[in-house]
Amino acid sequence: MKVLRFRTPWAIDLTDEPEPQPGPGEVILEVDAVGICGSDVHGFAGITDRRKPGVVMGHEIGGRIVRGPGSSPDTVTVFPQLGCGTCDSCLAGLEQLCDSLRIIGVAPDRLGGFAERLPVPAAHVVPMPGASPVIAALVEPYAVALNAVSRTPVVGKRVLVIGCGAIGQLVGLAAARNGASVVYAYDVAPDRIALAAELGALVPDPTDDLSPWIARNGGPVDVAFDAVGTDESVAEALACTRPDGAVVEIGLGVPSITITLQQLVGKQRSLLGSYAYSRAIFERAARELSEGVPGVERLVGAVVPLEEAASRLELLAYGTDRSLRVQLSPSGRCLPDSGPVRGGAS
DSSP, rough: OEEEEEETTTTOOOOOOOOOOOOOEEEEEEEEEEEEOOHHHHHHHTSSSSSSSSHHHHHHHEEEEEEEEESSSSSSSEEEEOSSSSSSSHHOOOGOOTTTTTEETTSSOOOOSBBSEEEEEEGGEEETSSSOOHHTTEEEEEHHHHHHTTTSSOOOOOOEEEOOOOOHHHHHHHHHHHHSSSSEEEOSSSHHHHHHHHTTEEETOSSSHHHHHHHHOOOOOOEEEESSHHHHHHHHHHEEEEEEEEEOOOSSSSSOOOOOHHTTTTOOOEEEEOOOOEEEEEEHHHHHHOOOOOTTGGGEEEEEEEEGGGHHHHHHHOOOOOOOOOEEEEEESSSSSSSSGGSSSS
């Protein structure tokens, strides 16, 4: 079968390898769609060292069980976090905080989704009957967004999203679906802020300063989500949030930031971190996408075969390809000429 292996920064090989064999409690999944995450791009380009030589990347997976209990043509996705199961975080249902956490598509000793087939623990398979694999492969990033939205109440609240990359766009969609009264969005990139507007967010004119614009248009907000993670973005989020409001930090744009404590303490604002997702949040994300999140498919700019992965990774790393998500279709079932499985819920 075809497998895409990361070798060194800017080098990734398409190889022929033996069929995987399931271990105890595992099934074999055929991968119909798998997203190229920004962390995959950063690993490919050597920006981070989280992708080790030899790893098979891909943790945003949509496919079908083709061997083992539950074999079915129905679409499934995969909860990719492998916690120890015994630490306080795992026992509290916060697997993402496990000190021994391993992730399918990141752990060097496991196949990720950049392969035609891979073994996965049966207990980590989440059914999505009636959904397309393309939508199933969006569950993982949507779960990241939904975890952020779950950190503080948004029902009936005015929310602001700073940073309209894939996660920021998904935060806006998740907030709207979960009861936010209005979603504002801001980005310095015109194409991304235009997409946010098309997906229902209120956005400023590029010439407007954000905080005064928010104040003139119903602000300040109750909750701000920062999907950038820099001194400037955190300061802007605090400035746009009402006294006793909350800022949820998702972005990791820089390793550390400096904030003005008076903005936080003097106005009794809360600053909350949001990292990945729990199993419960992941399963909720799968349900919400199965039921329908209008516009979510707009984030997928292209679905391409494994053979095009190296060139797409280069384009994404250089910023030439502005797609928020490019997906690979190792099985070929979700390529543009493969029929209705390409789009949203089928």
